[in-house]
Amino acid sequence: MFRTAVGIERVATVVIGAGHAGLAASRCLSERSIDHVVLERGEVANSWRRERWDSLRLLTPNWLNRLPGYRYDGTDPDGYMGMGEVIEFISRFAAVSGAPVRTHTAVTSLRQTDAGYHVATTTGDVHCRTVVLASGACNVPIVPAVREAVPASVRSVTPFDYRRPSELPEGGVLVVGASATGVQLADEIHRSGRPVTLSVGEHVRMPRMYRGRDVLWWMDASGVWTQRYDEVDDLTRARRLPSPQLVGTPERTTLDLNALNAIGVALVGRLSAVRDGHALFSGGLRNQFALADLKLERLLDTFDAWAHSQGRDGDMPPPERFEPTRVPQSSPLILNLRSGAIQSIVWATGFRPDYSWLDVPVIDEKGHLRHEGGAVEAPGMYALGLPVLRRRNSTFICGAGDDARDVIDHLAGYLAAPHRA
Numbered sequence: 001m002f003r004t005a006v007g008i009e010r011v012a013t014v015v016i017g018a019g020h021a022g023l024a025a026s027r028c029l030s031e032r033s034i035d036h037v038v039l040e041r042g043e044v045a046n047s048w049r050r051e052r053w054d055s056l057r058l059l060t061p062n063w064l065n066r067l068p069g070y071r072y073d074g075t076d077p078d079g080y081m082g083m084g085e086v087i088e089f090i091s092r093f094a095a096v097s098g099a100p101v102r103t104h105t106a107v108t109s110l111r112q113t114d115a116g117y118h119v120a121t122t123t124g125d126v127h128c129r130t131v132v133l134a135s136g137a138c139n140v141p142i143v144p145a146v147r148e149a150v151p152a153s154v155r156s157v158t159p160f161d162y163r164r165p166s167e168l169p170e171g172g173v174l175v176v177g178a179s180a181t182g183v184q185l186a187d188e189i190h191r192s193g194r195p196v197t198l199s200v201g202e203h204v205r206m207p208r209m210y211r212g213r214d215v216l217w218w219m220d221a222s223g224v225w226t227q228r229y230d231e232v233d234d235l236t237r238a239r240r241l242p243s244p245q246l247v248g249t250p251e252r253t254t255l256d257l258n259a260l261n262a263i264g265v266a267l268v269g270r271l272s273a274v275r276d277g278h279a280l281f282s283g284g285l286r287n288q289f290a291l292a293d294l295k296l297e298r299l300l301d302t303f304d305a306w307a308h309s310q311g312r313d314g315d316m317p318p319p320e321r322f323e324p325t326r327v328p329q330s331s332p333l334i335l336n337l338r339s340g341a342i343q344s345i346v347w348a349t350g351f352r353p354d355y356s357w358l359d360v361p362v363i364d365e366k367g368h369l370r371h372e373g374g375a376v377e378a379p380g381m382y383a384l385g386l387p388v389l390r391r392r393n394s395t396f397i398c399g400a401g402d403d404a405r406d407v408i409d410h411l412a413g414y415l416a417a418p419h420r421a
Ligand SMILES: Cc1cc2nc3c(=O)[nH]c(=O)nc-3n(C[C@H](O)[C@H](O)[C@H](O)COP(=O)(O)OP(=O)(O)OC[C@H]3O[C@@H](n4cnc5c(N)ncnc54)[C@H](O)[C@@H]3O)c2cc1C
Pocket: 016, 017, 018, 019, 020, 021, 022, 039, 040, 041, 042, 043, 044, 045, 046, 047, 048, 052, 057, 058, 059, 060, 105, 106, 107, 108, 134, 135, 136, 137, 138, 139, 181, 351, 357, 384, 385, 386, 395, 396, 397, 398
């Protein structure tokens, strides 16, 4: 790293973001002695410090949380980390890797130049030849436009605003979305004594345990989770899939719709509109359930076939199948949001990245970054941590290492190419 005559710092590579993905990139860059800096608007593991609710635990078991040259080495490999432990885990990785992180340095603009990129930040400008966008896939909660029509008497909350149930008004809560976030919040809020209605669209059902092992052991060992992006049949669809209905608890409980229904959470269909103070739900609940059950069956078939092919059947209990998702006897298609029965709505409707600072035309009309396995459509620009970037597990901690190695390999080749010397 050095400074130009006008005092602008020059470095081979700038990594934007000190979450686990940016830190994995940094580790791989250091292994290749590539001069770099990691720019972070907050602190290391900022998303886990600022953007998660109090009770959240990872849904990935501890033994699975691995990063390049680093893995969980505590006393509870089958447990699931709470937020304090995740922050500690990632911060320790940054320390042992010696990652050159510059905290409290927000990137405000990234522009292309003849020689590479100009990175403007809140603490000064940096020139680099290559850049890695590791700024996260979940920077902004997605809230559907129907929110605008919700009566002012009902409080709207996103997972970024939500910390604990006691901060919600007393009374009924409508949770919209039944992916990992939606089912976890529905469960916690219901247990706080607030009646919960859960609006269910497309979802991914998973048992916590299968044949005596964590379901993510199966995902990992069978290769389903490490399937490469260029082997996935419908990549666009795979990149849009909701997160699985999983929660990490010491009891290793399954948190599917049957479990929620059993404790009294009311299930309704997909929220399709809010009109004249009424929430309108689609009637396709039975179909949504059948589809999720079918996909689960197929996934379990894949696991069983893999176990059989590996001669593992003798090591574990026989294949299991789970009760189909129970369709409620009655499920309202309409809820009056002015009656007082619903006091707040939690929008668990997904997240998206924020590229408002990116001044290079690499975003498509749907707001997605244009890239091929992490090589962005601009020379010397790379990305990490996006859904199915290079593998199905690309957004998870356990997926960052393999992706970072591949992406940094490509980046190193780019820097070494004779015309770039
Ligand atoms: C609710 C939730 C639960 C999850 N649970 C799990 C789980 O159980 N297991 C698992 O493996 N994964 C889980 N994930 C997925 C994933 O591990 C996290 O989203 C993780 O935080 C992603 O890591 P990352 O490094 O890609 O992005 P982030 O951790 O978001 O890191 C990006 C960093 O970039 C910084 N940044 C952003 N913009 C700028 C800018 N302009 N300038 C400078 N810095 C910037 C941010 O402050 C942040 O620190 C979960 C995600 C969510 C949302």
